[in-house]
Amino acid sequence: MSPEEQARLTEAATEVVLQASREGRLTSRKDVLEALVADGYFHQAAGHVDTDNARQTPTEEEAAIALAGILAGHPGLASFEGLSGETVYHAPDLLSRTFARILDRKGSPLLLMAEEIRANSRDYPRPVPVELFEAPPFALAPEEIGHVLHAMAADPGYQDISFTTAPTGAVYLFSTLHLERGYAAFLALRAESLSENP
Amino acid sequence: MAATTGGFAGKVLRVDLSTGKISTQDTREKYGDVLGGTGLGYQVLWEEVPPGTGPFDSANKLVFATGVLAGTGVPCNGRTAVTTIFPTCWPKPLVGSGHMGGNFAAKLKYAGYDALIVEGRADRPVWLFIRDARVELRDASHLWGSGIRRTNLEISQEMGADCSVAAIGQAGERLAPMAIVANSLSHSAGGVGGVMGSKNLKAVGVQGSGAVRIAGDKGEWEKLIKFHLSILGGNNQHVVPSFPTPQSEYYNPASRWVGEPGRRWGAAEPPVEITGNIFDLNRIAYRTNSAAFFLGEGAWKHTVRGNGCTACPIRCHTVIKVPSVAAKYGIHETAQNTCSGLNFGRAFFKALPGGFKGPTALEACMVGMHLADDLGLWCNYGQLQRDFLKLQREGLLKAKLGATEYASIAWDKFESGDPTFLFDILPRIGERRGELGQVLSQGTAGLFRHWSMQEDDWGRDHAARYWKMGHPKHHSSEDDGQCGVIINTQYNRDAQCHSHTNFVRNGLPLSVQKRLAAEIWGSPDAVDGAGDYTPMNLHKARRARWSLVRKELHDSLGLCNWMGPWVASPLKERGYRGDDSLESRFYSLATGRKLDREGLDRMGERIFTLHRALTMRDMGQLDMRAHHDLAPAWVFKDQNGAAPFTKGTIRMDRDDISRAMDLFYEVMGWDKATGAPTAEAYARLGLKEVGKAMHAQKLMPGDAA
Numbered sequence: 001m002s003p004e005e006q007a008r009l010t011e012a013a014t015e016v017v018l019q020a021s022r023e024g025r026l027t028s029r030k031d032v033l034e035a036l037v038a039d040g041y042f043h044q045a046a047g048h049v050d051t052d053n054a055r056q057t058p059t060e061e062e063a064a065i066a067l068a069g070i071l072a073g074h075p076g077l078a079s080f081e082g083l084s085g086e087t088v089y090h091a092p093d094l095l096s097r098t099f100a101r102i103l104d105r106k107g108s109p110l111l112l113m114a115e116e117i118r119a120n121s122r123d124y125p126r127p128v129p130v131e132l133f134e135a136p137p138f139a140l141a142p143e144e145i146g147h148v149l150h151a152m153a154a155d156p157g158y159q160d161i162s163f164t165t166a167p168t169g170a171v172y173l174f175s176t177l178h179l180e181r182g183y184a185a186f187l188a189l190r191a192e193s194l195s196e197n198p
Numbered sequence: 199m200a201a202t203t204g205g206f207a208g209k210v211l212r213v214d215l216s217t218g219k220i221s222t223q224d225t226r227e228k229y230g231d232v233l234g235g236t237g238l239g240y241q242v243l244w245e246e247v248p249p250g251t252g253p254f255d256s257a258n259k260l261v262f263a264t265g266v267l268a269g270t271g272v273p274c275n276g277r278t279a280v281t282t283i284f285p286t287c288w289p290k291p292l293v294g295s296g297h298m299g300g301n302f303a304a305k306l307k308y309a310g311y312d313a314l315i316v317e318g319r320a321d322r323p324v325w326l327f328i329r330d331a332r333v334e335l336r337d338a339s340h341l342w343g344s345g346i347r348r349t350n351l352e353i354s355q356e357m358g359a360d361c362s363v364a365a366i367g368q369a370g371e372r373l374a375p376m377a378i379v380a381n382s383l384s385h386s387a388g389g390v391g392g393v394m395g396s397k398n399l400k401a402v403g404v405q406g407s408g409a410v411r412i413a414g415d416k417g418e419w420e421k422l423i424k425f426h427l428s429i430l431g432g433n434n435q436h437v438v439p440s441f442p443t444p445q446s447e448y449y450n451p452a453s454r455w456v457g458e459p460g461r462r463w464g465a466a467e468p469p470v471e472i473t474g475n476i477f478d479l480n481r482i483a484y485r486t487n488s489a490a491f492f493l494g495e496g497a498w499k500h501t502v503r504g505n506g507c508t509a510c511p512i513r514c515h516t517v518i519k520v521p522s523v524a525a526k527y528g529i530h531e532t533a534q535n536t537c538s539g540l541n542f543g544r545a546f547f548k549a550l551p552g553g554f555k556g557p558t559a560l561e562a563c564m565v566g567m568h569l570a571d572d573l574g575l576w577c578n579y580g581q582l583q584r585d586f587l588k589l590q591r592e593g594l595l596k597a598k599l600g601a602t603e604y605a606s607i608a609w610d611k612f613e614s615g616d617p618t619f620l621f622d623i624l625p626r627i628g629e630r631r632g633e634l635g636q637v638l639s640q641g642t643a644g645l646f647r648h649w650s651m652q653e654d655d656w657g658r659d660h661a662a663r664y665w666k667m668g669h670p671k672h673h674s675s676e677d678d679g680q681c682g683v684i685i686n687t688q689y690n691r692d693a694q695c696h697s698h699t700n701f702v703r704n705g706l707p708l709s710v711q712k713r714l715a716a717e718i719w720g721s722p723d724a725v726d727g728a729g730d731y732t733p734m735n736l737h738k739a740r741r742a743r744w745s746l747v748r749k750e751l752h753d754s755l756g757l758c759n760w761m762g763p764w765v766a767s768p769l770k771e772r773g774y775r776g777d778d779s780l781e782s783r784f785y786s787l788a789t790g791r792k793l794d795r796e797g798l799d800r801m802g803e804r805i806f807t808l809h810r811a812l813t814m815r816d817m818g819q820l821d822m823r824a825h826h827d828l829a830p831a832w833v834f835k836d837q838n839g840a841a842p843f844t845k846g847t848i849r850m851d852r853d854d855i856s857r858a859m860d861l862f863y864e865v866m867g868w869d870k871a872t873g874a875p876t877a878e879a880y881a882r883l884g885l886k887e888v889g890k891a892m893h894a895q896k897l898m899p900g901d902a903a
Contacts, residue, residue: 024444093770096447123707124450125727132451136460137442168553186729186846190676191452194703195492195555196545196580197676198537 001058001066009063010070012041017077021095026088026103029067033060083108102137109140109148114158118175126191127164127174127184166192204413205266205788206230207307210238211333213326215397216256216318220333225312231884234265235754236295237805238313239281240812243293244888249816253285254373254396256319262306262364262402263314265756269307269410269508271419272784273426274758276507278303278364280387283816284691285375286578288643288653288668292690293812295753296387298364298380299507299515303756305362308406320398325353325365328404338400342371345572346380353403365401366391367574369628374639376576376627384515384535384567385507388576389641389691413790422783424479429767429776431455431704432485433514433536434696434760437768437776438705439485445477447770450705454491457484464499465519477768482511488536489516493563494555505534512761516540523564527618533567538577542566543620545583548591550615562617569620573628578641579692581670582627584662585642595634598649603632643668657830660837665692666828673699675833675848679731680858683850684742687827687859690813696759697745697752702728704766710774711766718765718778719744730845734854739861744799750809751781751802803866804883807875811888811897814874820897823873827859869899 001009016035020027027035036042042060058066071077071089078097082088082104090100098119105112113133120128133140140148152158160177164185172188179187209222210229229238239261251257261281268275276299284294306314309330316326323338341349349365357363362381369377370391377391394400412419431437432455438446440453461484463470472484483504489497500520504513517534524531535542543566544550544559551558570577577583589595590612596604607626611619626635637644642664645651656664665671665686672692674682677699686693702711702725712722715737719725724737752759764776782798785791793801810822819825833850834842842851863870867879876899880889892898 021444092447095444096442096770098447098449099442099444102442123709125708126450126452129451135441136458180845183729183845190728194452196541197673198492198541198580 001062005058006066006070009058009066010074012036012039013067013070014074014077017071017089018091018094021091024095024099024103026082026090026095026100028082028084028086028088029064029071030086032067032071032089033064036063080104083111099137106137109144110151110155110158112138113140113145113148113173114152114161114175117161117173118177121175121178121184125179125183125187127172127179127188129191130163130171130173164188168192203790204411205270205785206234207264207269207310207312207408207410209311210313210315211311211328212315212317213333213335214317215320215324215335215399218335220335222311229312231801232805232808233751233754233801234268234312235263235277235279235756236281236750237754237801237808238263239279239295240293240805240808242315243281243283244808244812244815247283249818251283253283253291253375253393256397258283258393258396260316260390260393260397260399261313262302262316263754264303264306264312265754266312266788267784268756269304270412270784270788271423271509272757272788273423273430274507274510274512274761275756276300276303276385276510277753277756277758278306278381278387279753280379280390282390282393284389285392286389286641286643286668287690288641288646290817292667292816293809294389294689294691295694296378296390297694297753298385298387299510299758300362300380300382300385301508302362302364302381302385302402302404304508305404305406307410308408309404310406310408314402316394316397316399319396323398323400325349325401325403326399327357328402328406329357330405330407338398341400343368346574347383347572349401350383353401357403357405361403361405363401363403365574366394366399367572367628369574369576369630369639370395371400372628372630372639374575374628374630375643376578376582376639376641378574378576380571380574384505384533384539384571386539386571386574386576388578391574391576410788412788414787419787422780422787425777426764426780426784427479427482427511429764429769429772430482430511430761431766431768432457433488433491433512434703435700435762435764435766435776436703436705437766437774439476443476445475445770446768448706448710448774452703453705454488455485455705456487456490457481461487461498463501463503465502470503483513486512486514487516488514488540489518492537492540493518493560496555496557496560500560502532507758510758510761514760518564520560520564523561526561527565527568527621529565529568533564533571535567535571538580539567539571541580542570542577542583543617545577545580546586546620546623547612547615548587558615558617562615562620565617565620566624569624569628573624575624575628575639578668579670579672581642581662581664581692582638584664584670585645586623586638588656588659588662589645594649594651598637599633603634606632607634641668654831658832658835660832660835665830667691671830674829675731675850677728678702679726679738679848680734680850680855681738681742681745683829683833683855684739684858684862685745687829688746689809693749694759695745695749696761697748697763698741700761700763701725701766706766706774713773714766714775715741717775729848731843731848731850733843733851734858734861736861736865739858739865742858742862743803743865746806747799747802748781750805751798754802754805755781755785757781800883804885807866807879807883807885808888810875811880811885811892814897815892815895818895818897820874820899820901821872823859823863823871827873829855872899874899
């Protein structure tokens with residue numbers, strides 16, 4: 001593939017990822033390729049001759065192979081291995097890493113909740129109110145949240161996920177990998193008192 | 199930079215109510231070195247109000263002062279500082295300021311005045327009419343006895359709809375120390391209404407047809423304003439939303455940035471749905487909904503819009519409409535306020551049906567706002583309600599009040615959480631009726647003064663949140679460890695400082711906060727996680743100093759220290775950095791006098807040091823460390839017995855706080871033994887004459903007692 005064609009392919013593929021990020025979607029290489037096909041990229045490219053190198057532009061198969069390197073090397077794009085096992089791409093300026101992970105995990109409420117609880121306990125650090133998961137982008141029904149919590153309690157892989165109940169009755173979730181129980185209780189109480197501590 | 203001057207309106211208006219004399223002074227010449235706001239107020243009190251003057255003495259002065267940046271296009275510039283000898287200060291009234299937003303500051307500047315100094319006492323009720331150069335004292339006998347709303351309405355009808363009216367209610371007329379002055383209906387300055395009442399001054403109505411001149415390049419000015427807007431977050435500069443968004447890596451369920459696409463202002467006509475990108479500059483005003491944050495999710499459907507101060511896109515005074523309260527309680531169906539003002543009514547109850555974020559709580563808040571904002575009653579940052587609940591809980595009201603008066607209180611309504619209880623209790627306090635009204639209207643000081651309750655008892659009670667000198671803590675160790683403690687030791691009322699808490703509560707992860715702290719204050723150790731405090735260090739002392747200096751700077755520039763400073767931002771591309779030099783860049787462009795960040799901070803420090811000197815002079819006290827810079831006992835005790843520096847406690851260690859004060863005095867250039875500014879500190883800040891006066895009174899370190 002000539003440098004010019006590489007550049008054209010990079011531009012077209014990047015635009016597909018950017019557009020998906022603008023729309024709040026993750027993109028796989030397959031998605032990119034399909035979008036390029038749908039946009040007629042290869043149809044247009046087939047008639048395009050690289051005069052310097054005197055060869056035709058890449059085929060769909062060649063492009064598919066090249067895409068991995070193109071997308072991985074793009075400074076404005078990020079990728080990670082999604083739950084499906086495929087590498088997924090997004091533009092962090094348009095679709096943050098945090099939000100991208102949430103989108104990817106939406107198909108697995110158990111993992112979605114657990115990883116979000118762990119990230120909050122590790123990074124901020126803080127427990128999170130259980131109602132967080134009822135609101136977008138999580139948008140889980142209260143019954144579903146209940147099921148997930150029961151499933152976690154029975155699963156050895158999620159024994160770090162715990163809860164504390166504030167004196168107001170509000171339930172906060174945290175990971176014992178990153179927050180001590182007493183500290184989590186303190187932070188939950190503090191969070192509940194903020195509206196009375198203006 | 200243009201050589202011309204701007205920013206200042208140019209004149210300070212002085213009204214002597216005893217003689218009726220009205221005069222003006224050149225602002226820049228007389229007060230330019232203290233910027234305006236609290237700086238101007240402190241200078242007036244320093245020069246003109248003798249030690250020992252009582253708050254309600256005619257010799258006391260009341261200084262309504264805006265700042266250099268008030269009335270310009272700078273975001274969040276609507277502040278007026280009202281400085282006086284503060285009546286709720288225990289055991290002795292000392293200098294203090296109430297602060298109000300709204301549009302009074304801008305109107306005063308458009309009329310040509312940076313400040314209004316009220317002196318003396320009128321021999322009958324008057325109100326002050328200000329329309330540009332036309333200034334008159336007018337009869338207020340027909341307004342005396344009215345609440346703030348009617349007063350506002352009547353004066354507005356007389357002056358025209360474009361005026362701003364700052365008025366007192368019945369509480370101020372009756373010289374209640376716990377009285378406010380309020381403009382634009384809900385924008386109040388606490389504690390100063392009674393001083394206004396003591397001068398027989400019911401209101402100030404102001405209308406201005408002028409503008410504030412900007413000395414610098416207009417393009418640069420506009421560019422800087424756009425930049426400032428770009429680094430704004432939500433209320434209190436919480437820079438991450440309370441929910442995950444595609445635009446941000448971070449979120450915080452406790453953030454006051456609660457507005458997001460899909461939310462509705464349900465009581466707007468027609469209802470407004472938030473759409474688009476909430477990070478867009480044209481969406482800033484949708485981010486904050488104080489009613490939803492403080493009163494609960496249910497407030498969204500009652501939300502009409504956000505209201506606020508001049509040039510402030512945050513709009514923290516949420517307008518709410520609850521039609522059912524009109525029929526149920528006979529009050530207006532709309533109300534507006536923020537923070538403690540919103541909480542006013544429900545905070546009088548130990549319990550409410552449906553909880554503190556339920557529909558009855560909302561009704562209690564509506565009734566509370568209706569009464570308090572009309573009577574002109576202050577809550578002393580929630581201390582009034584906490585005191586009331588403590589007195590009731592511990593049987594102290596029953597013990598202190600006469601049986602007849604005690605029995606006359608609608609306790610059944612209190613017990614059942616009936617909001618109509620407020621129609622009984624608030625007028626008693628606001629109108630100073632009975633012993634209960636007389637005592638509670640004086641604030642916590644009234645309990646000590648009249649009922650011989652011991653300040654130490656209040657200081658031991660975690661639930662009372664009392665700090666010292668008649669006032670509560672205001673973002674102390676519960677938010678910010680030693681930094682919070684230091685800040686809370688420095689004033690004669692609650693600290694009202696948000697520089698520190700707006701940073702620690704901004705919602706960014708601790709690692710990001712520490713990275714920013716390293717850049718701003720020299721070390722990541724300048725900030726700790728809440729309740730995970732480490733021993734004191736020099737960087738925390740620097741941050742405490744910075745916080746206090748910025749507070750005074752904002753109060754004197756006319757900027758809002760409830761929203762700023764802006765040293766963190768929502769901008770990922772800036773690494774979530776804000777800008778620490780914003781205030782000095784605005785000041786330089788507005789005035790045409792170029793000052794860098796350090797230069798303007800020095801002015802803030804000058805103002806803060808003047809407050810210190812004034813407090814020392816009026817206390818007659820050199821040893822501030824032992825007699826003023828105090829923390830209550832609850833700070834040093836954990837209710838569960840946890841030791842200081844263990845995770846999950848806000849308990850401080852006495853020796854460590856002693857070291858904290860050492861370090862703080864050191865970074866201030868003050869004497870460690872007494873906490874008094876040194877001659878060098880006064881000289882460095884251009885306060886040599888103040889230093890000489892302090893020395894003459896043996897209030898300089900090294901002076902023999």
